[in-house]
Amino acid sequence: MIRLKDVEMEYDNGTQAIRGITLTIEDGEFLFLVGPSGAGKSTIIKLLTGEVEPSCGRIMINGFSVSNITDKQLPIMRRTVGVIFQDFRLIEKKTVYDNLAFVMRAVGAGEKELRKRIPYVLKLVGLEEKATHYPTELSGGEQQRVAIARALVNNPTTIIADEPTGNLDPERSLELMRLLVKINSLGTTVVVVTHEKDLVDRFEKRVVTIDGGRIINDSVGGYVGGHIHGKA
């Protein structure tokens, strides 16, 4: 479970990015986080991954209090959260298999575990035939699926996708979103940060809209022209 309580975030340069956000995301939930540029979406992701600490308020992620997390606990907390980036951030000189293997090794997994888990995850994202390919040999959609596989491979309880369809065409975007819904159906909490209204409209999922660092709407339904089409 993710819980933010009265969270504020002011950067060192004085920018007030988050203003008193309170939000609860239950285990196994699928949530779209939407809002215009500069609304504070990226700051929320940074707060949820422990990259920055809130100026005030409390953040609990999967049992860890991020607000006062120790250096020792931080890596353990991060293992419960898988992150997918808009620009994929794959290691080009490593094969698909090695891109996944290195994040498993990073958390201390053994070679036997790697050989068992990686083919399973690649099958889940439909890339079992591409294990020996390098990222540059794959299409944008395939690269993003490798990024999803990498986020999944350590079996996190939560996946945070930051504009995952930003570099994909509409067809590939829809395909990818369906994959995230499938992953969610297997029990993983999924938070998708996006500003693509067409995609949000296609899924009957919870939509949290933020603007100016505040939540301005939290409902189940679509996202039309920058305004919330609420159903809750």
Next chain:
Amino acid sequence: MGKHNFRYFFREGISNMFSHGFMSFAAIGITVACLLIMGTFTLVAVNANQQLKDMEKDNEMLAYVDESYTTEQARMLQKEIEAQPNVASVTFITREEAMKEFQEKYADETLFQDLDPQILRDRYAVKTVNIQLTGETKEALEKVKGIASVTAYEEISDGLITVRNIATVVCMTLIVILLVVSVFIISNTIKLTTFDRREEIAIMRMVGATNSFIRWPFVYEGFMLGFTGAVIAFLLQWALYEAVTRGVESSDTLQLISVVNFGQLWVPVAATFLIAGVVIGVGGSLSAIRRFLQV
């Protein structure tokens, strides 16, 4: 650390080393140069010290007894001379013994063979504990009543002490300067590797890798650079030392200098080179990676 992790860290460290071949070559080269210069000066200091010890063993000063003293009176000064500070041993030499030794030394000179021993003085051959205190001991002996004069070869011992002291000071200064330079160069080599791999490091952090997991491959890289530098430096130092030893032994003018056999020195030299190389390598890599682990 699991055994698969050890293999992984080692493989990554070696791979890092080869991915920046030129910088690795430069880092190893500077480590070799630093260790070689440090080692050479240290070995000069060791040899100067050994020469001093040999001189302490052999060096003796001669304390001449006043010629008005009879041999019996001269013999009675022995206890007083032995009681002086820094005196290791005292041997009494009569005029007759001194003349015999003199004539033996110049056996070819017929002119010296009929000399009367009375022209010489009874004397004491005095060996010292610490050659550096030769001057003070000479002064103390000259104050003994009945001792007319004392001769000591202060210039030679002073010269060797100066060589040893200069070698020690230069050695210490160079060690400090070269250690800093080596750490700086290795640190920059590793920084280049970490910069090249910053994306991997960021991803590793994001998926929950601990700082130590991220740090180990770079520590191995630094270790390998330092270790390789140390081994090469040791082999070169050995070759250089043997060449200098052969040069000294075959030289007519330098034959008086006895060079310490490398067989007696290789263990401490190898240990010092390895420790210094590893400290330089690991220290450099730790200082380079620190910045990347602060997020």
